[in-house]
Amino acid sequence: MSVTSAVPRLSDATLAALPAAVRRPAYDRAGTRIGVVHFGPGAFHRAHQAVYFDDLLASDPDWAISAVSLHSAGVRDALRPQDGLYTLALLDQAQADGSPALRVVGSIREVLCAPEEGAAVLARLADRDVRLVTLTITEKGYCLSPDGVDLQHPDIVRDLATLDAPTRAPVSAPVSAIGWLVAGLRARRAQGLEPFTVLSCDNLADNGGRLRRAVLQFARQSDPALADWIDTEVAFPRSMVDSITPATDDALRARVAAQLGMDDAWPIQREPYTQWVVEDDFRNGRPPLERAGVVLSDDIAGYDKAKLRLLNAPHSTLAYLGSLMGIEAVADAMREPALAGFVARLMHEDIVPSLQLPQGFDPDAYIEAILARFRNPAIRHLLAQIAWDGSQKIPVRLLGTIAEALAAGRAVDRLCLPVAGWLRFVRRQSLAGVAIVDPLADALARIGAATTGEAAHDVDAFLALDGVFGPLAGDARFVEALRRAYAALGDGSPAAVARALAA
Known part of the structure; x- marks a missing residue:
């Protein structure tokens, strides 16, 4: 600097x-x-x-x-x-x-x-x-627990020690964001100011709700009256x-x-x-x-879901299918006509029908804006980085859409191709001895190294990851569609992926 x-x-x-x-x-x-x-x-x-x-x-x-x-x-x-x-x-x-x-x-x-x-x-x-x-x-900066604030976090422990009684002034400045928010609100209440x-x-999903619960729990530890005022x-x-x-x-x-x-x-x-x-x-x-x-909207969850499914899911699609094709970055992947066309169809024909869109939300305009972002050559977003943590991303980005499509009686073959791309990607990395960046890296590497290339064998091995696939692993329609997609990708080579995208 x-x-x-x-x-x-x-x-x-x-x-x-x-x-x-x-x-x-x-x-x-x-x-x-x-x-x-x-x-x-x-x-x-x-x-x-x-x-x-x-x-x-x-x-x-x-x-x-x-x-x-x-x-x-x-x-x-x-x-x-x-x-x-x-x-x-x-x-x-x-x-x-x-x-x-x-x-x-x-x-x-x-x-x-x-x-x-x-x-x-x-x-x-x-x-x-x-x-x-x-x-x-x-997310790390909020010191959150599943239901509020992490009372064992060192920063929270330290800040609570300075605010252990409503009549006691802090002996030193807070170190956590939660501590600062409560200290500031406490000072305003003491001065008769509005918050x-x-x-x-x-x-973060429900970011305002989670922050509210964390602040209230922190405040109640030292000053219940302040917590009631904040509430x-x-x-x-x-x-x-x-x-x-x-x-x-x-x-x-x-x-x-x-x-x-x-x-x-x-x-x-x-x-x-x-x-x-x-x-x-x-x-x-x-x-x-x-x-x-x-x-300004009352449906933030709707916008979050649209972003997750129309931005993040196509990102993962490009990451796994593009990586199998030997492509390095998002903008490069969008210059591959078969892949770019597949992603656009996936968004318009398979993902949009699964969404309950917020009032005034224009899905076609949103999709076109996303595709333009993907094509921006000035942003070099590496597919290898997007491919990290697939076991955490695939369920929320793609499997939820697949489950809803199945419940509505819609076909899921196209939606299953990027999921199969992840499985083929894991197989390729494992057989090549390349480290997988994922919380389930060890389990994925073991499964990947034991794959044979045969769809039923390999897909069933991955479906045993209950924390990833959950109830979908027992849905015959999904299992058969995923096997078909896995088989369509052939040996996972660029030529095989290109043929699957064009099918």
């Missing part, structure tokens, strides 16, 4: 010197107010939610962001000298001269590092102007987010510096496509997110 001293640094003072082609904040940053605290200002947040708020600030100045890192000072140290400004490069969108489209984002007005600036973080959470707290901290809304933006007064809307955000590298830094004519310590990049769906459940006012293109 080093910068070169020979050229100016991106900041409020240098914004006016940016080239005309670079988009910059369409508002007076000094006239904005911080209304959002965000925990976890990594690349995804800065490429996604912060951009939506950047758009919103052009018409409503109340929703600037205080970005809080829970662990590392890296983001603060990179962005504070830049007044919170940073550059977003949109991959596969070009300016008139062919260089990537750049945008300087200004919605982050403050950058804090919680371990070093705990008092400032707590003061911001207790600020009357703050009405929304958002989070992108990954903020808490919005998880991580890709009654605080909203935890669910959300769904989507956009591919590759990591920043030195090549991006150099390209951005050349186009800006100045240094940016931490530019970011993402694909042009972005989606944010939020449950319309807020207290104490809410940002008019719809002005910035956010979809």
Whole structure:
């Protein structure tokens, strides 16, 4: 994250010197107010939610962001000298001269590092102007248990020790996100302020519901009255987010510096496509997110399911069938007509009929947007990486759709081909002695190494994985369809896969 001293640094003072082609904040940053605290200002947040708020600030100045890192000072140290400004490069969108489209984002007005600036973080959470707290901290960062918070997690144990009585002030700053949320809500209640809304933006099923249960369980451990107040007064809307955000590298830094004519310590990049769906459940006012293109819906589960089946399932399909064909990346796979055509048919003819779509959801437009994303040559998404953890992905991405299709009396032959592709992929890796990245790697390797290539033998061996196939293993219609698909892939060679795709 080093910068070169020979050229100016991106900041409020240098914004006016940016080239005309670079988009910059369409508002007076000094006239904005911080209304959002965000925990976890990594690349995804800065490429996604912060951009939506950047758009919103052009018409409503109340929703600037205080970005809080829970662990590392890296983001603060990179962005504070830049007044919170940073550059977003949109991959596969070009300016008139062919260089990537750049945008300087200004919605982050403050950058804090919680371990070093705990008092400032707590003061911001207790600020009357703050009405929304958002989070992108990954599932691990929530310290969750199946029914709430993991009370044995070291961070939770440590934070509870500082909040063990309602009349006792914390002796030190929290270390967990849950601890910070409860500390901030506790401070607001003590001052007679209305609470903020808490919005998880991580890709977790029922993210708002799970976060609510975790916060309530934590609060009840130290202050039941506070927990009752949170239960009654605080909203935890669910959300769904989507956009591919590759990591920043030195090549991006150099390209951005050349186009800006100045240094940016931490530019970011993402694909042009972005989606944010939020449950319309807020207290104490809410940002008019719809002005910035956010979809407000009461059916977040419907959007999650559509994404899982129409985005993730085709991804896995490309991963296994494309890998068998010797293809390395998603965009390369989409240049193979037989594979691209198969995936499109799978989505339109087999997956869409299984979905109960949210009101206003256009499946054809969504599918076309996904296929365009898959074709984007600027995003090199490796099939080998998507193929990881198949035993965890296949059940939720494909087997649920197959089960519903069988229940409705629909054919499942096409849906079974990517599942058979996974089995053939495991067989190939096992016989070649290549490690399988999967929680069930040992069991898969044993089964794969014992396969003979004969459909009934091999498929039945895999179906013994009850944790993967469950009741479907006993459905004769599924078993026969999977055997047919496995046999259609022949020896798993590129030519055999191509023939199966064209059948």
